[in-house]
Amino acid sequence: MTLHVQKDGTNVDHIPIDGDVVAGTWGFVINNAQILNGCYANTSGTNNNQVTFPLVLGKGTYEVSMIYPTTPDRGKLDVALDGNIIINQLDQYSVGVVHNVIHRESAVVIRHPTKTISLTANGKNAASSNYHVNCSLISFRRVA
């Protein structure tokens, strides 16, 4: 198998719609108050639920933005590239429902081309009732 990659990275907008499930049940949930009309989530709502997607990123420094809803039943979300966590235990809990929340990591350095992105439920806020985690879109915009 030959993987065509770019030595130096370029921008990628990744819309999670159909991943390779490692644990749990994942699917696209329609919500017309959310960007792209919904989000990808673990409907099973169990800790350590995980899904992966192929994602090729060349080396470089990236601005990473992720958009998602927060609700009272959300877990904390890890986002990793080839197992290296780039967003660590992002708390998606909120007292009420809030759509289109944006989390930004301003300087994610990728030294070697990547092949896989993973989303993993990793713990939860003490006030949360469950471990649902979700994402509508994650963008990688190279800045250097």
Next chain:
Amino acid sequence: MTYELMPVGKNYDMVIFDGDIVQGSWALVINTAQFLNCYYANSTNADDDEFTVPLVLGKGTYDVHLVYVESSNRAKMDVSVDGNVIINQLDMYAAATAYNIIHEESNVAIGGGVHTLSFKANGKNAASSGYTCALSHISFRKVA
């Protein structure tokens, strides 16, 4: 697995939902009539409102497509790459709101490397009541 390196940049589709604000207040607006269920707009409604996003493209010639919303309070908008205007004073005014308008700019020459892509209100139609810009998506399709 074999890595085969290729030149940076071919096609790029960008969902516009988050930017680096230069002037004004910009935010995502949900609208179920619009492509991607949303658009990004300047609620401050002022001339010269501007945001930027990092952009990496390979050197080449691109067809650029912008999806936006026309309405009675719209500005004219400049889109530029590193300060070079590639879409000049696009008039987003219409007497009645119209969704999913596509503007195409053909044969845009862009150099390789890391760029700054800017969206900026620049004047308005005489009939318009404001300087709002409302856009959802921009694509760069390499043609040469």
